[in-house]
Amino acid sequence: MRSILPVVTVVLIIVALWYAAAVRLNAPWVYDQAERAGAPAPGFGQLLGETMDQERPVLPTPHQVVTELVKSTFGMAVSSKRSLVYHGWVTISATLLGFAMGTGLGILLAVGIIHNRAMDLSVMPWAIASQTIPILAIAPMIIVVLNSIGVQGLIPKAIISAFLSFFPVLVGMVKGLRSPDQMQLDLLATYGASKRETFWKLRLPSSMPYLFTSLKVGIAASLVGAIVGELPTGAVAGLGARLLSGSYYGQTVQIWAALFAAALVAAVLVMAVGVIEGRVLRRMGMVR
Template sequence: MSNTAPLAAQGAGVGRSGRVALWARGFSRGLAPVLTVVAAILALWYLACIPMNAPQSVLTASRADIAVDPESPSDRRGMSGTALALRNPGVALSYAYVQDRPKLPAPHQVSVELWNSTAVLAPTSPRSLIYHAWVTLSATALGFAIGTGLGILLAVGIVHSRVMDMSVMPWAIISQTIPIIAIAPMIIVVLYSVGIQGLIPKAVISAYLSFFPVIVGMVKGLRSPDSMQLDLLRTYGAKKSEMFWKLRLPSSMPYLFASLKIGFAASLVGAIVGELPTGASAGLGARLLAGSYYGQTIQIWSALFAAAILAALSVGLIGALERVLLRRMGMQQ
């Protein structure tokens, strides 16, 4: 938001506190609805914990010799969580948020686990989420770099060569309707059998997922200068290479950054999925898999949130880079 108060805006003329009124207006238009939606999601989540965890709650209570409604376990077996929670409201409520392996952990349990496994543990510990996030992030970043480089190169080729445009572009589109994830296990096994393992196979999957958004965005961006601008450069006697460096490439930057954000999110998914079929011991995907083997639901949820935070931070970083670069290029005030 700009620092100067727009004169004709609602709230701009409220007393002498134009800034406060503007802030209030911005809050009610921007932040307040988002916070409301987030609060509603959290409230629903807490509410859902009660019936989801009710069978376990009732079981724990009956073992602790607290009276529960259908007394025999065989009667309880066929009942849904909601029915159990309705018949034992007190028990279901008091045990819903304190279980070790809840079916649905409460938000605060996940946050505590997140805090413990990032801030409390040393980052070198194999249980630290920072360690796992780093393993996944390094594969993601390598794959993202490969995918972006390849995507830009192909886009340059497509823009300059009609043959490539007509023959490669349809296949690039078709390749994305194939669930690439299906190839992930094979890529890992094949690369392993030729002696490549560790970071590279995951990065290959990441690269495959991230190259498509880049190629589509860059082709659009490199073609975005209109014929007037191209004609102007032609009258200056510009060569094809000069046209590329001075006009096409700079004007493709907004498109490139929009694609980079999508591409990074995709390559993170690629790296996480790449860790699943190999039984990798490190990485957020490995953490998800281990959690699902041992029924450690809190661990699964915290790995999931760590992945979400990683994605949000990285996309935010790319966005910040975009603002700085575009401002220096004079494309955005």
């Protein structure tokens, strides 16, 4: 709790810098307008006023972004094409589907890797190498290819999300499933437990803290995947599409609002995983 004051200070500094930057960046337009109208160059007070609420500012001020965000979230019918709730939902559904697929794949691979030495040696290096590849670069291709064989809508975006989120889960689960120490494994061996029983009663439960840590990373990555996956579809729907159409039509306020909506969604998703983590770990008696 003692970090609230510093955090608030830092946030306030950022907002202040943002306003200053907005005045600086939007000023040329004001000067330009004044010159065209033949009016004398505006003084500082007038400049301040006219840089705050431009229609298409270079950098929208924070209050403009918040206004746009609130307007397009609460001020529109949810089904409207201009409603951020609609676009946000499109993105969230792809994110969640991809996240579920990626998590499932990651856990399955991890289970295979800890039980099979050949798989450990051959798959793990490639899984690591796959992360040095800019996976987002293949997003447009996945979309177009799947589209050409008749798969479109949610699934292609979800595949990109899954690709981004499987790796953190894989690494975390391999670590987690190997986390029981020799003593505990020996104890189960003296009970005559089979491999399957060891897995369900010891390895899986003790991997939970690791799983949730990587789920938090994974869901943030899923969201990035879903947003980038929406770019090449030509701005149909979703937060990524809002970014793209905003950039086509010079609607800076719209871009910033979509960006903030994405940030909020990311924060909410990560927090939701955190809440589930707290509940599960408490129920399992693992809260330290």
